[in-house]
Amino acid sequence: MAFIRTPDASASEKTASMYASAEASYGYLPNMYRAFGYRPEVMEHWGTLLASIRGHMSQRRYELVTLAAARELKSSYCMLAHGSVLLRDGFTNDSLSAVAGGSEKAPIDAIERAIMNFATKVARDATSVTQQDIDGLKRHGLSDAEVFDVTAAAAARCFFSKMLDALGAAPDHAYAERLDPKLRQNLAIGRPIEGLNSNHS
Numbered sequence: 001m002a003f004i005r006t007p008d009a010s011a012s013e014k015t016a017s018m019y020a021s022a023e024a025s026y027g028y029l030p031n032m033y034r035a036f037g038y039r040p041e042v043m044e045h046w047g048t049l050l051a052s053i054r055g056h057m058s059q060r061r062y063e064l065v066t067l068a069a070a071r072e073l074k075s076s077y078c079m080l081a082h083g084s085v086l087l088r089d090g091f092t093n094d095s096l097s098a099v100a101g102g103s104e105k106a107p108i109d110a111i112e113r114a115i116m117n118f119a120t121k122v123a124r125d126a127t128s129v130t131q132q133d134i135d136g137l138k139r140h141g142l143s144d145a146e147v148f149d150v151t152a153a154a155a156a157r158c159f160f161s162k163m164l165d166a167l168g169a170a171p172d173h174a175y176a177e178r179l180d181p182k183l184r185q186n187l188a189i190g191r192p193i194e195g196l197n198s199n200h201s
Contacts, residue, residue: 003168006034014040028174031194032077035169046160053152056145060089061115062153064099064108068116069154071100072123074190075161077171083187084179097186111140119154126155170194 070078
């Protein structure tokens with residue numbers, strides 16, 4: 001499941017509480033929580049940070065920005081998790097596959113395409129972002145505060161995706177059970193889902 005031996009609930013009261021809360025929410029204990037088992041306070045603060053970022057954006061915008069950053073980072077876990085949210089939010093398997101693959105036929109508007117392209121650039125190399133990139137977002141109607149929000153969502157994803165991948169946390173097998181095989185393959189672009197081989201069969 002991971003490159004480190006993750007602790008069980010006996011590690012600390014905070015670890016036990018985090019695990020119990022996650023199991024209550026998901027119906028199982030996701031690998032991402034196990035990865036943070038030694039430092040549950042970091043996961044707690046991560047949740048607080050995310051809430052503060054998401055609170056200023058629509059769910060759809062947040063998820064699209066996150067998906068774009070996760071795609072650039074080759075984070076299967078985050079692609080599968082946030083793709084699943086978009087699937088529940090009205091995307092079909094085909095339309096989500098198009099978005100995940102960066103297709104020109106993806107059912108997103110010009111503003112959404114612009115913020116996803118920007119999020120990709122932030123995740124790839126933030127030093128490559130220029131004033132022209134920011135001005136481009138503003139031409140699409142984003143305020144300075146909204147540019148901050150998009151940047152924060154993309155930058156924050158770098159922390160979480162890299163933590164999970166560096167620790168070897170495999171995406172939960174639940175994604176193999178719940179997602180269409182073709183969509184699953186389009187989202188699991190990095191580490192394979194737990195229990196599946198590298199070609200995502």
